[in-house]
Amino acid sequence: xxxxxxxxxxxxxxxxxxxxxxxxxxxxxxxxxxxxxxxxxxxxxxxxxxxxxxxxxxxxxxxxxxxxxxxxxxxxxxxxxxxxxxxxxxxxxxxxxxxxxxxxxxxxxxxxxxxxxxxxxxxxxxxxxxxxxxxxxxxxxxxxxxxxxxxxxxxxxx
Amino acid sequence: xxxxxxxxxxxxxxxxxxxxxxxxxxxxxxxxxxxxxxxxxxxxxxxxxxxxxxxxxxxxxxxxxxxxxxxxxxxxxxxxxxxxxxxxxxxxxxxxxxxxxxxxxxxxxxxxxxxxxxxxxxxxxxxxxxxxxxxxxxxxxxxxxxxxxxxxxxxxxx
DNA sequence: TGCGCTGAGTTCATATGTCAAACTTAGCTA
DNA sequence: TAGCTAAGTTTGACATATGAACTCAGCGCA
Numbered sequence: 066x067x068x069x070x071x072x073x074x075x076x077x078x079x080x081x082x083x084x085x086x087x088x089x090x091x092x093x094x095x096x097x098x099x100x101x102x103x104x105x106x107x108x109x110x111x112x113x114x115x116x117x118x119x120x121x122x123x124x125x126x127x128x129x130x131x132x133x134x135x136x137x138x139x140x141x142x143x144x145x146x147x148x149x150x151x152x153x154x155x156x157x158x159x160x161x162x163x164x165x166x167x168x169x170x171x172x173x174x175x176x177x178x179x180x181x182x183x184x185x186x187x188x189x190x191x192x193x194x195x196x197x198x199x200x201x202x203x204x205x206x207x208x209x210x211x212x213x214x215x216x217x218x219x220x221x222x223x
Numbered sequence: 224x225x226x227x228x229x230x231x232x233x234x235x236x237x238x239x240x241x242x243x244x245x246x247x248x249x250x251x252x253x254x255x256x257x258x259x260x261x262x263x264x265x266x267x268x269x270x271x272x273x274x275x276x277x278x279x280x281x282x283x284x285x286x287x288x289x290x291x292x293x294x295x296x297x298x299x300x301x302x303x304x305x306x307x308x309x310x311x312x313x314x315x316x317x318x319x320x321x322x323x324x325x326x327x328x329x330x331x332x333x334x335x336x337x338x339x340x341x342x343x344x345x346x347x348x349x350x351x352x353x354x355x356x357x358x359x360x361x362x363x364x365x366x367x368x369x370x371x372x373x374x375x376x377x378x379x380x381x
Numbered sequence: 382t383g384c385g386c387t388g389a390g391t392t393c394a395t396a397t398g399t400c401a402a403a404c405t406t407a408g409c410t411a
Numbered sequence: 412t413a414g415c416t417a418a419g420t421t422t423g424a425c426a427t428a429t430g431a432a433c434t435c436a437g438c439g440c441a
């Protein structure tokens with residue numbers, strides 16, 4: 066039996082004041098997290114995300130709408146040779162700042178839910194050093210999120 | 224119009240191999256993230272979480288069940304003076320490792336979704352230094368998750 | 382000019398999940 | 412033994428997710 070030491074009866078702050086709550090309301094669902102993953106990887110098209118994730122069309126439409134409305138993603142027209150204008154969905158600055166959330170999830174998932182080596186790792190664009198998400202001193206300098214490169218390890222590309 | 228440079232047509236790894244996907248299936252929903260928050264804060268009782276989060280009973284039951292089944296939380300009997308045996312829900316080692324995910328969410332939410340100062344901050348238990356989640360060099364030493372203390376800033380306790 | 386293609390979005394019927402409230406259960410005190 | 416309370420289950424109304432079919436608009440091409 067555990068002792069009763071350090072049992073807390075309620076959280077130190079009310080829900081409405083809680084960043085976790087506000088963030089979870091906005092991006093705390095499976096598909097939204099996966100859409101952010103796609104965006105991090107550089108997938109920008111509706112149909113590509115659709116195929117990649119196996120997400121229902123209507124859900125992808127609704128999620129992208131919410132992300133755009135909340136300034137996490139941006140919807141821009143673009144044009145390839147010999148085809149009509151389409152729209153790309155990319156992360157805004159605010160959206161890019163969610164990188165640590167996705168990477169933290171990835172690290173945890175790779176470590177505890179996969180029984181294989183991590184299929185992808187992060188590298189610093191310039192130094193080539195491996196990167197990780199971690200708790201560090203507030204004062205210590207963080208790497209810029211824009212300096213990340215993905216390195217794919219030994220998994221067959223489809 | 225954007226150029227088409229660096230558009231990726233699909234993610235570099237298949238979903239089934241993806242740590243983000245596996246993690247998102249398991250903990251990627253609003254209530255589960257909030258339950259993890261409660262656990263981090265030290266709330267351990269069913270009824271306390273219920274009151275604190277305003278989560279429906281049946282949903283809390285189901286979520287805790289899933290977390291216990293997947294070895295993220297542990298269900299232990301405990302006993303207070305003059306009351307019956309109850310069960311406490313606490314994080315397992317695997318669950319504690321999700322701290323960076325929750326903290327990353329908190330940081331982002333506090334920064335972009337609140338218009339006030341962060342209601343809570345993290346401190347190193349010994350040094351008292353402020354902490355943050357960040358991308359760092361893989362080699363750099365991370366702080367132990369067990370050395371965290373919460374510091375509550377200027378928000379009225381209910 | 383009109384034909385057909387394709388990316389993006391909408392609509393539909395069905396299935397599944399969420400919700401609040403009421404009810405059940407088990408273990409304790411008195 | 413009665414009554415209390417924390418935890419869990421059931422209920423039925425409602426909301427959201429799902430997969431398939433359908434719509435729509437802009438474009439290349441004949």
